[in-house]
Amino acid sequence: MSTPDLNLLVTLDVLLAEGSVARAARRLGLSPSAMSRALARLRETTGDPLLVRAGRGLVATPRALELRERVSQLVQDAEAVLRPAEQPDLAQLNRTFTLRSSEGFVENFGAALIARMAGQAPGVRLRFMHKADKDSTSLRDGTVDLxxxxxxxxxxxxxxxxxxxxxxxxxxxxxxxPLSQGEMTPARYAAGSHIGVSRRGLERGPIDEALAPLELQRQIVTIVAGFSTALALARATDFIASVPERHTASLREGMHSFALPFAVPTFTVAMLWHPRLDSDHAHRWLRSCVREICVK
Structure with a gap:
């Protein structure tokens, strides 16, 4: 069975709306003869004359009357599919976004982000998911939006x-x-009891690599998986936690923070998303909200 020419739907829609080959031809920018040929193809495809002569004009057959509303709706739906997506009405947007983040992001940026989004789109809800690893499968399969x-x-x-x-x-x-008083030196820092932070339980990291050329080595007394756990332990003991500055701002309230007395590479915190959502207007709005909150 041959595949029907779907372009004929537009022609049929105009013919049924106008009830005239000449008017339909003008509306579609075709010659009357081209429109007559299109009507002949429609009759062959549908197995119905569709429009028949009645005096000086044409009248629709029962089959044509039956198809008129369906064809019109199909054409409208097709046009909607093919036109660029419209900007969403944020006040009416009803959607849940899942945001996967490492420890500290929600504590530092979550409240401001929720307030920022709720002020524009009260029907939007954020679902925060803990980032236990760097695997990007959840972005690919759509279970995570950002x-x-x-x-x-x-x-x-x-x-x-x-x-x-x-x-x-x-x-x-x-x-x-004791480290909250006096000058901080690499030797003084390394001599303390340290909390290691590693999701994979690693005993060495960038701090240890930075201390090695100075012929210093810190004593790791315990290893935890996240920054908030490290800070909770440091708050209740004499242990030293080494954590990202911006990512843990609210978690460090009431504690003493200090710059490391040796060079450690800085790093960029970014947002990641799958390209299928790149042009989604609601998702672009979500990204703009995250960006505005984080760059403050």
């Missing part, structure tokens, strides 16, 4: 990324800790 974090080698090469802010590691101790 992700924040440091872009790693595990991120899919097809993903879109946009930097949000630069961050650096700093040291944090409880208020009244």
């Amino acid at each position: 992700e924040t974090g440091v872009v790693g080698k595990a991120a899919g090469p097809e993903l879109r990324t946009q930097g949000l802010f630069r961050d650096r590691l700093i040291g944090v101790v409880r208020r009244g800790h």
